[in-house]
């Protein structure tokens with residue numbers, strides 16, 4: 001049976017969306033069947049990153065109970081051309097939809113959780129997906145908590161900012177630990193000089209390791225090439241020999257065993 005992975009973080013801009021998409025492309029290259037759902041209803045970004053036309057139905061509609069999940073999914077396999085199969089479910093980026101999603105009450109959120117939980121059956125069992133990836137909103141958004149609750153594994157992305165490290169620590173104690181899910185940290189955007197020098201090893205990593213009980217799955221450097229690409233290059237697909245791609249391959253392999 002396939003696995004659901006939620007990608008989450010305390011702060012925004014840590015690299016959740018970038019890593020989710022690249023992880024999906026990496027799995028597709030490994031001939032897996034994967035699906036990515038944009039669960040960041042406050043700042044949807046998959047549609048623009050993948051330069052897709054809007055779909056008739058959005059993930060919002062599925063959570064609202066107005067359509068089946070299969071109506072939402074876009075088959076991205078031929079466009080991705082990475083092998084395997086890849087599907088995406090988009091969040092509606094229209095301003096009105098952002099407003100609508102931010103005004104949902106608890107009752108709605110509980111029903112939305114039920115719908116998310118049922119994806120295990122429809123996507124993992126019926127469609128026989130190997131991986132379902134949730135790209136989430138940062139922090140304690142209801143939609144993100146629902147994504148975490150529905151997931152088998154949680155990948156928490158953190159930068160080396162003190163506020164991020166501290167926030168991630170609080171969320172570990174007050175959120176991730178409660179759900180007793182397999183959870184691991186990816187440290188992202190780490191300055192390259194920190195990887196080899198003692199500044200990083202004695203400073204940042206120590207600070208991180210001492211405040212965290214969660215395992216650090218991988219440390220990913222900050223790549224100017226990634227920034228330069230303007231956010232639309234899926235490195236794992238477009239730049240197979242780039243070191244960023246190699247990092248993703250390593251993460252994908254570790255996640256398989258995790």
Ligand SMILES: Nc1ncnc2c1ncn2[C@@H]1O[C@H](COP(=O)(O)OP(=O)(O)O)[C@@H](O)[C@H]1O
Nearest residue numbers: 012013014015016017018189221222223226227
């Ligand atoms: N390892 C990295 N090196 C350089 N830039 C990165 C790296 N990871 C993410 N970024 C960049 O940081 C910005 C925020 O990433 P994004 O995936 O949108 O974060 P989030 O989804 O967590 O808000 C994007 O411009 C992205 O390309």
Ligand SMILES: [Mg+2]
Nearest residue numbers: 016017040045
């Ligand atoms: Mg994002």
